[in-house]
Amino acid sequence: MSVLRADARRNLDRILEAAATAFAELGPDATIDEIAHRAGVGHGTVCRRFPTKDGLRAAVLRMRLEEILARANELLDEPDAGAALAEFVWVAAESCRRDRYLFEGVEKCVFEDVASVKEEVHEIGDRLIRRARRAGAIRRGVDSRDVGALVGAAIQAAQHAERDEDWRRYVQVVLDGLRA
Amino acid sequence: MSVLRADARRNLDRILEAAATAFAELGPDATIDEIAHRAGVGHGTVCRRFPTKDGLRAAVLRMRLEEILARANELLDEPDAGAALAEFVWVAAESCRRDRYLFEGVEKCVFEDVASVKEEVHEIGDRLIRRARRAGAIRRGVDSRDVGALVGAAIQAAQHAERDEDWRRYVQVVLDGLRA
DNA sequence: CCGTAACCGGACCAACCGGTCCGCTTTTGC
DNA sequence: GCAAAAGCGGACCGGTTGGTCCGGTTACGG
Incomplete structure (x- = not known):
């Protein structure tokens, strides 16, 4: 767990950026589905990386x-x-x-x-x-x-x-x- | 419908005041249940008086x-x-x-x-x-x-x-x- | 090139929430 | 008092959303 696999690292970056723009445009209630879609990633991937939505908000x-x-x-x-x-x-x-x-x-x-x-x-x-x-x-x-x-x-x-x-x-x- | 029954009038006032304080404290996403509870009134009573939540917000x-x-x-x-x-x-x-x-x-x-x-x-x-x-x-x-x-x-x-x-x-x- | 470990993502679940409905209660006019 | 009209509220419904899980996939070390 110390170092992320290459694809995981790439997805993490895309999720963070997608979440940032989604929150900016839609407010803090932007759905996880919306964020996952923008990141070109599945719903589950977002939730695994950030177990709670508040955690994702905080990360952004x-x-x-x-x-x-x-x-x-x-x-x-x-x-x-x-x-x-x-x-x-x-x-x-x-x-x-x-x-x-x-x-x-x-x-x-x-x-x-x-x-x-x-x-x-x-x-x-x-x-x-x-x-x-x-x-x-x-x-x-x-x-x-x-x-x-x-x-x-x-x-x-x-x-x-x-x-x-x-x-x-x-x-x-x-x-x-x-x-x- | 021209004039409200006495109890209806009383409940209407209580709902409005409860909604006002609830929105003030919890923001515009305060739940109808919360408002009804504060007004000492059932969920259904609020929804009948204000068919949509936006209408209730506007009334407040x-x-x-x-x-x-x-x-x-x-x-x-x-x-x-x-x-x-x-x-x-x-x-x-x-x-x-x-x-x-x-x-x-x-x-x-x-x-x-x-x-x-x-x-x-x-x-x-x-x-x-x-x-x-x-x-x-x-x-x-x-x-x-x-x-x-x-x-x-x-x-x-x-x-x-x-x-x-x-x-x-x-x-x-x-x-x-x-x-x- | 291969086996394995990490990762992905969609199906699924449970909680929540706004809105409807109907059996029961309260008020009101007579 | 009494009957009818108005009102009440909790059970229920459908849709949405955050979070879980597992079968399939991909990257990486040897």
């Missing part, structure tokens, strides 16, 4: 969070601290926008391994914020959680907006509001 | 909207136009906060009689806004929909906030932002 959330985390880690090396923070916000916002379920799902997920990755993201986020503050690019008194809430609010507000690209304007407003 | 939304509408109408007589508008925002925000499902539900509801009440609320809201603007208590270029989106965003942002009263701070920020 974790995957997306880890993508954000990887990008955030890269941004720690960006020389312009203010630009790095802005880019981080854009990356996170874009993820939340793409996967509508992401923001809400991460908040209410009770799985330990998702919560821990969330903490890591907040940690890196805080480091980006402190760096930007030292560079004088951001006001005092805000932490990673405030930024998260604000960005989440902007996305949610844009959810029912007239034009679909409004969310970029809203995020920009938040970013402007963060400046010193 | 309409009820809440009409409460807001009634309060808004009263506020048209409030002498201080600025205070009236602020109070209107607080009432609406408090409703959305109490019934988490309200804001999102009203937006995506397709029932005509819900949409029409929503329009009425927006209409009164716009009148309150115009009155406040004439009194110089609010900036130009915002209408009822903007205010709705902003308040909704504030509520959503506060949904997962640390302290439960954070939403009041957020709404206050929005109100401050609306001033001239």
Whole structure:
């Protein structure tokens, strides 16, 4: 069990990606059958790999969070601290926008391994914020959680907006509001 | 059918109130059984009064909207136009906060009689806004929909906030932002 | 090339849920 | 009081969905 057979590994990847898009499009109640169909795989294969649906949801959330985390880690090396923070916000916002379920799902997920990755993201986020503050690019008194809430609010507000690209304007407003 | 029998009327009220709290606590997927149980009524009674679950959802939304509408109408007589508008925002925000499902539900509801009440609320809201603007208590270029989106965003942002009263701070920020 | 272990997937199961129906009870008008 | 009309609610139905299982298939080491 330590290493997956080649076909099993391939199917696992396809299931994760299919589940991610299905949850994004249809919400967290997308059926296992739908996910299996999108992955080009049988119902049973999904259920064997993820014994419970909540586990599958958690795995998808974790995957997306880890993508954000990887990008955030890269941004720690960006020389312009203010630009790095802005880019981080854009990356996170874009993820939340793409996967509508992401923001809400991460908040209410009770799985330990998702919560821990969330903490890591907040940690890196805080480091980006402190760096930007030292560079004088951001006001005092805000932490990673405030930024998260604000960005989440902007996305949610844009959810029912007239034009679909409004969310970029809203995020920009938040970013402007963060400046010193 | 013109007038309900006394017990039927009583049960109807209890069903509506039970459905409202159930949807608020458990989301729009609260089961009919749960609602019937809370109302102290049989499964069948709920289904007869509301032949479809969507109809029940719509009835709850309409009820809440009409409460807001009634309060808004009263506020048209409030002498201080600025205070009236602020109070209107607080009432609406408090409703959305109490019934988490309200804001999102009203937006995506397709029932005509819900949409029409929503329009009425927006209409009164716009009148309150115009009155406040004439009194110089609010900036130009915002209408009822903007205010709705902003308040909704504030509520959503506060949904997962640390302290439960954070939403009041957020709404206050929005109100401050609306001033001239 | 072959045997075996891992894997696949569709048939199956059980739980749940929205909606219907009908025998029984309560209200109401007289 | 009484009969009829209105209402009630639990048993039931059909469809959906998450999860299991096992016969057949595929990949991998020797």
